[in-house]
Amino acid sequence: MLPVSLKQLETFVAVAEAGGFRRAADRLNLSQSSVTSHVRQLEETLGVALFHRTTRSVRLTDAGNALLERADRALNGIADAVSAFRSEAAMTAGRILVACAPSFASSVLPNVLAAFQTRHPGIFVQVREAYGSEIHDAVRTDSVDFGIGPMERTDKDFEFRHLVTDGFVAVMSGSHPLAGKSSIRFQDILDEPVLAMPRRSATRFKLETIFAENGRMLAPKYEMLHHQTLISMAEAGLGIAVLPETAVPTGRQGAYRIVPLTHPRVTRRMGILMLRGNNLSPAARAFVDILPAFISDRRDAVDHSAA
Amino acid sequence: MLPVSLKQLETFVAVAEAGGFRRAADRLNLSQSSVTSHVRQLEETLGVALFHRTTRSVRLTDAGNALLERADRALNGIADAVSAFRSEAAMTAGRILVACAPSFASSVLPNVLAAFQTRHPGIFVQVREAYGSEIHDAVRTDSVDFGIGPMERTDKDFEFRHLVTDGFVAVMSGSHPLAGKSSIRFQDILDEPVLAMPRRSATRFKLETIFAENGRMLAPKYEMLHHQTLISMAEAGLGIAVLPETAVPTGRQGAYRIVPLTHPRVTRRMGILMLRGNNLSPAARAFVDILPAFISDRRDAVDHSAA
DNA sequence: AGTATTTATTGGAAAATCAGATCAATTAGC
DNA sequence: GCTAATTGATCTGATTTTCCAATAAATACT
Numbered sequence: 015m016l017p018v019s020l021k022q023l024e025t026f027v028a029v030a031e032a033g034g035f036r037r038a039a040d041r042l043n044l045s046q047s048s049v050t051s052h053v054r055q056l057e058e059t060l061g062v063a064l065f066h067r068t069t070r071s072v073r074l075t076d077a078g079n080a081l082l083e084r085a086d087r088a089l090n091g092i093a094d095a096v097s098a099f100r101s102e103a104a105m106t107a108g109r110i111l112v113a114c115a116p117s118f119a120s121s122v123l124p125n126v127l128a129a130f131q132t133r134h135p136g137i138f139v140q141v142r143e144a145y146g147s148e149i150h151d152a153v154r155t156d157s158v159d160f161g162i163g164p165m166e167r168t169d170k171d172f173e174f175r176h177l178v179t180d181g182f183v184a185v186m187s188g189s190h191p192l193a194g195k196s197s198i199r200f201q202d203i204l205d206e207p208v209l210a211m212p213r214r215s216a217t218r219f220k221l222e223t224i225f226a227e228n229g230r231m232l233a234p235k236y237e238m239l240h241h242q243t244l245i246s247m248a249e250a251g252l253g254i255a256v257l258p259e260t261a262v263p264t265g266r267q268g269a270y271r272i273v274p275l276t277h278p279r280v281t282r283r284m285g286i287l288m289l290r291g292n293n294l295s296p297a298a299r300a301f302v303d304i305l306p307a308f309i310s311d312r313r314d315a316v317d318h319s320a321a
Numbered sequence: 322m323l324p325v326s327l328k329q330l331e332t333f334v335a336v337a338e339a340g341g342f343r344r345a346a347d348r349l350n351l352s353q354s355s356v357t358s359h360v361r362q363l364e365e366t367l368g369v370a371l372f373h374r375t376t377r378s379v380r381l382t383d384a385g386n387a388l389l390e391r392a393d394r395a396l397n398g399i400a401d402a403v404s405a406f407r408s409e410a411a412m413t414a415g416r417i418l419v420a421c422a423p424s425f426a427s428s429v430l431p432n433v434l435a436a437f438q439t440r441h442p443g444i445f446v447q448v449r450e451a452y453g454s455e456i457h458d459a460v461r462t463d464s465v466d467f468g469i470g471p472m473e474r475t476d477k478d479f480e481f482r483h484l485v486t487d488g489f490v491a492v493m494s495g496s497h498p499l500a501g502k503s504s505i506r507f508q509d510i511l512d513e514p515v516l517a518m519p520r521r522s523a524t525r526f527k528l529e530t531i532f533a534e535n536g537r538m539l540a541p542k543y544e545m546l547h548h549q550t551l552i553s554m555a556e557a558g559l560g561i562a563v564l565p566e567t568a569v570p571t572g573r574q575g576a577y578r579i580v581p582l583t584h585p586r587v588t589r590r591m592g593i594l595m596l597r598g599n600n601l602s603p604a605a606r607a608f609v610d611i612l613p614a615f616i617s618d619r620r621d622a623v624d625h626s627a628a
Numbered sequence: 629a630g631t632a633t634t635t636a637t638t639g640g641a642a643a644a645t646c647a648g649a650t651c652a653a654t655t656a657g658c
Numbered sequence: 659g660c661t662a663a664t665t666g667a668t669c670t671g672a673t674t675t676t677c678c679a680a681t682a683a684a685t686a687c688t
Contacts, residue, residue: 066598
C-alpha cells in the first residue's frame, strides 16, 4: 500500500505552482491548515524537505523539484484517464460494436441508428451483419458489445432480452395463384420454385428443416445474399421468396404480395444477446435501452423475458 | 481536486492482477468488503463498470483494461518516486556539494570526509575549494548544499553555524630572528618579505587591510596558490608566510616555526554557511551534524551561534 | 441436495481529514 | 522605528471517511 495519498501530492503540486500555502489553499478550496499538514505529512513519509520556507516565500528544494516533475506526470496521467472515462460515461465519446442479424439490420435498426446518432453524436456505432451462430460466437468471444439476433438455444452463458417474435412470410408476384390468400401453409410451396438465403443463414436452416420434415429437399433455384434481391426476384415472378417477417418492408409495397406462412406457425424469438454478467459500456447500455421503443408494430416488444 | 484516490486505484489494480476480490484483499491486507467498496466507488465516479463479475469469476471490461494500463503506469511512477526519496532519506544514495575554504579543506575536512564516507558509502560528497566571497555566492545561488568558510559580513539571507575561530600565524624558518618568540605583532613583519596567497583570498584581503592601516602597501614577493607551498618557501628562508591558524599542520613540524600573530589579534569566525530557511537534504544535514565533532582542539567548536 | 467459495451489503467503530482560532515571524508602509 | 498586514505553523473539536466483522446472496463442486 502506497504511503502517500493523491491529496498530498495534489496539494504539494498546488503549493509549488501557486508559490505559497495560502494561495494553494484558495486554489484547492481547502483551509490553509490542511495544506500545511498535507505537505508536512508528505515530507515526513518521504523523509526529505520539499520546500524552503521563510514566512514570506516558498521555494522548492532540490528534492521538491525532483518530486514535482514526477508527481505532475502521475497526476496528469490520472486526471486524463478520469476525464476520458467521464466523457465516455457522459457518452460524448465511445464506440459500440454490434453484431446484428440481417433481417433486423435491414428493417428496424436503421431507425434506431438514426435516433441514437442524433442523441449521441459522439458515439460511433458499428454494425456487423452476421447470421445466428456468428452472432453467438461474436458475443461469446466478447468481440462485440452485444448481438441482435435469434435466440437459438438456451445457453447459460448468454443473457437474452426479447424484442420481437418473428414469423415467416412468403413473398410472391401479385399475379401468383397464391397471392390472394390471407395465409398459406408450408406444404403449399413444397413444389414451388423457392428463392432462399445462403445455407449459413438461420432462415435457410429453418426452411430446410421444414422441407426435410415433409420429405423434400430444398433445392432453391437462386441463392441470393440480400433480402431485397430476393423480393425483387419474387416480384418478377421468378418464384416464391421465404423470408422472416421483419425483413420485408411493410410500408408501400410494389407489385408483390406478402402472405404469412402458417401451419406450422414457425417463429423465432429475436432479441438482444449479451454475455451473462457482462457489464455493458454506458453507450452500449443506452443503445440497448432505447431499442425496444422502436419495436412499434408488435405487442411482444415489451416482453423482456430472459432466456 | 481529483475525484479518485490512490487507494481506489491500487485496489482496482490489485483486483485485476489477483483476479478476484478476495485474493486482492489478502494481498492488500484489507478486508474484502473494503475492496468491494473501493472498486464500486471507482466505478461510480468513473461512470463505467470496470469488471464483469459473476460470483465466481472476475474479468476486466474494456474500460477496465484501458484503466488498468494507465493506473498501473501512474502507480508505478509514484511508487518509484517514493522509494527513490526513501533511499535518499535513508542516505543510501544522494549527493552533497560543499564549497569549502582552503584552510579548512586542507586541515579538518579530510578527516570528516573519511568518517562520513565509511558511515554512508552511498553518498557522494563533492568538495569545491573556494575563497570567502565565492563561497558566499555559491551558497546564495543555491549551487552548493552549504558552505564552510569565514563569516565575513552579517547577511540576513545567511544562516551561520560557528565551528572554529581562526587566528593568523606567521610561519618562518627556524633560523629567522623572530622564530624564538612566543607571539609577534603585525608591525614586526611590516618590513619583512611576506609570502601571501592570491588577492581574492580572504586571508590576503585581511592582510592587506592591516598593512594599509599601518601605512604600508603589502608587496608580497611571491604569490602562491597552496598553503603548503608557502610553508615550504618560508621554511627555505624566503620570507614570512602569513596564514590562517587552521591551515598550518600542527603535528610534526619540519624546519619551520609557527608563531601566533597578535596585536592586533585578528580572528575570523569560520563555520558552516547556509541559506536562511534552506532545508538541507538528509545527507547534507547528517554531514553538517557530524562536523563539530571533528573540531577537537578548540573550545568554541560547540558555540552554535547564528549570524 | 449439500457444502464451500465468492462477491455484495450493512452497521458500528476507528481513523483521518478539515476548518477556525491563535501564534510567531516577517514584510511593507508611514 | 513603529504599526498593520500577510504568511506559515500549531492546536482543538467536529465532520467525514475508511475499515472491519457479520451476514446475505449467488454459484460451483461433490
